[in-house]
Amino acid sequence: MSAKAPVRVKTxxxxxxxxxxxxxxxxxxxxxENGIFIPTLCDLPGLSTVGACRLCLVEVxxxxxxxxxxxxxxxxxxxxxxxxxxxDRYRRGILELLFAERNHVCSVCVVNGHCDLQSxxxxxxxxxxxxxxxxxxxxxxxxxxxxxxxxxxxxLCARCVRVCDEIEGAHTWDIMSRGVDCRVITxxxxxxxKSESCTGCGKCVQVCPTGALSEKGKSVAEMxxxxxxxxxxxxxxxxxx
Amino acid sequence: MSDKVGQALPPAKPEPEKxxxxxxxxxxxxxxxxxxxxxxxxxxxLAQRVTVVWGPLVDPKEFPKDVDVTLVExxxxxxxxxxxxxxxxxxxxxxxxxxxxxVTGNVPAMRNQFGPDAVLRRAYLENTALDPQIPREIVPPLxxxxxxxxxxxxxxxxIPGCPPSADLIFSVLSExxxxxxxxxxxxxG
Ligand code: SF4
Ligand code: SF4
Ligand code: SF4
Ligand code: FES
Numbered sequence: 001m002s003a004k005a006p007v008r009v010k011t012x013x014x015x016x017x018x019x020x021x022x023x024x025x026x027x028x029x030x031x032x033e034n035g036i037f038i039p040t041l042c043d044l045p046g047l048s049t050v051g052a053c054r055l056c057l058v059e060v061x062x063x064x065x066x067x068x069x070x071x072x073x074x075x076x077x078x079x080x081x082x083x084x085x086x087x088d089r090y091r092r093g094i095l096e097l098l099f100a101e102r103n104h105v106c107s108v109c110v111v112n113g114h115c116d117l118q119s120x121x122x123x124x125x126x127x128x129x130x131x132x133x134x135x136x137x138x139x140x141x142x143x144x145x146x147x148x149x150x151x152x153x154x155x156l157c158a159r160c161v162r163v164c165d166e167i168e169g170a171h172t173w174d175i176m177s178r179g180v181d182c183r184v185i186t187x188x189x190x191x192x193x194k195s196e197s198c199t200g201c202g203k204c205v206q207v208c209p210t211g212a213l214s215e216k217g218k219s220v221a222e223m224x225x226x227x228x229x230x231x232x233x234x235x236x237x238x239x240x241x
Numbered sequence: 242m243s244d245k246v247g248q249a250l251p252p253a254k255p256e257p258e259k260x261x262x263x264x265x266x267x268x269x270x271x272x273x274x275x276x277x278x279x280x281x282x283x284x285x286x287l288a289q290r291v292t293v294v295w296g297p298l299v300d301p302k303e304f305p306k307d308v309d310v311t312l313v314e315x316x317x318x319x320x321x322x323x324x325x326x327x328x329x330x331x332x333x334x335x336x337x338x339x340x341x342x343x344v345t346g347n348v349p350a351m352r353n354q355f356g357p358d359a360v361l362r363r364a365y366l367e368n369t370a371l372d373p374q375i376p377r378e379i380v381p382p383l384x385x386x387x388x389x390x391x392x393x394x395x396x397x398x399x400i401p402g403c404p405p406s407a408d409l410i411f412s413v414l415s416e417x418x419x420x421x422x423x424x425x426x427x428x429x430g
Contacts, residue, residue: 128338133345
């Protein structure tokens with residue numbers, strides 16, 4: 001063990017409450033440690049952070065615009081607000097855009113009742129979608145022996161990309177194209193079943209927050225995700241370094 | 242986006258007058274109506290305060306003029322749905338989207354990825370052995386895309402769920418007749 005520089009402690013306030021944090025922590029980590037809820041979708045402890053979904057936006061006094069809590073480091077004297085009418089409005093708006101831009105039919109979805117997106121919509125009081133639904137025509141790839149990717153349900157959170165790269169070490173997934181054409185792809189946009197890099201470990205399926213990745217043979221509402229493995233694997237990996 | 246947090250009926254009229262309620266069945270499976278009936282004996286309780294002036298089980302052929310609250314089940318799929326919802330909206334004070342088909346388009350809107358012709362072909366040509374033909378008279382012309390109700394007319398209250406539970410429907414209705422503002426929370430699906 002090499003001698004480490006002493007960890008510095010920062011004090012900040014979240015919704016007026018004074019909290020202490022290590023200087024390398026994010027606002028989200030500190031809030032979670034203190035039992036303060038900030039909605040998230042792309043963040044998953046054990047994976048790197050990407051700030052892809054913007055649901056964790058918070059107000060930081062003095063900052064221009066809103067900041068994503070999952071990728072914003074704490075600072076001394078920071079004044080953070082995680083609950084406000086404005087944030088509620090933005091968060092609901094982001095959720096509504098996610099629902100409007102693909103085809104989410106919860107009643108017949110494989111993860112109905114076990115979905116991070118669906119339960120967040122309930123928790124944040126999204127009663128309906130104010131934006132016109134786009135109804136894009138999207139494929140379902142069931143070429144893999146054991147898994148299915150349904151692009152109708154994908155929110156492009158990149159959890160699959162990160163777990164496959166950072167934990168499994170296979171880097172089968174990537175994200176292709178821009179804007180509404182964005183898609184998750186396996187290998188070089190080959191059918192998943194043809195992928196030579198995929199080991200079939202299933203980690204991507206388990207971390208996917210929605211019904212976009214599921215196990216074959218599961219019918220409506222039958223798929224729930226098992227994520228207990230993630231902290232252990234991360235610990236093991238960090239211990240090795 | 243509207244920032245309404247809840248909707249209430251206009252102040253109640255002097256006591257004895259009952260709330261005039263209607264229910265409409267558009268492109269849905271009737272499950273939401275079943276769920277409404279599932280409130281069972283509580284319906285009797287409600288009947289003290291509410292008269293059902295129109296619905297799939299009520300006689301009059303024409304939608305009445307002066308309705309306090311209408312529950313709409315189903316998405317807007319055909320020209321007839323479109324015509325009916327506009328009339329219903331014009332004659333209703335408080336319009337409620339009941340269930341996922343009305344609120345999101347749900348299963349009926351799954352055809353939007355393929356278009357109405359593909360649906361008709363599948364239903365009436367590809368799956369029929371005997372004299373396959375697409376009906377032109379009994380089936381009302383389908384719209385090019387199925388839409389949730391609020392994309393077509395303004396909606397005041399949303400009750401998600403497929404179907405919404407009987408408890409949820411009952412609590413919304415009882416709060417409404419008590420003159421409370423309602424903004425029900427329930428999951429989609
Ligand atoms: S992925 Fe979640 S939000 Fe989307 S249809 Fe399935 S249950 Fe609903
Ligand atoms: S099953 Fe494992 S190896 Fe294959 S894509 Fe998913 S995470 Fe990567
Ligand atoms: S497939 Fe799942 S995990 Fe991957 S980006 Fe889409 S929603 Fe996220
Ligand atoms: S959780 Fe922070 S951007 Fe997704």
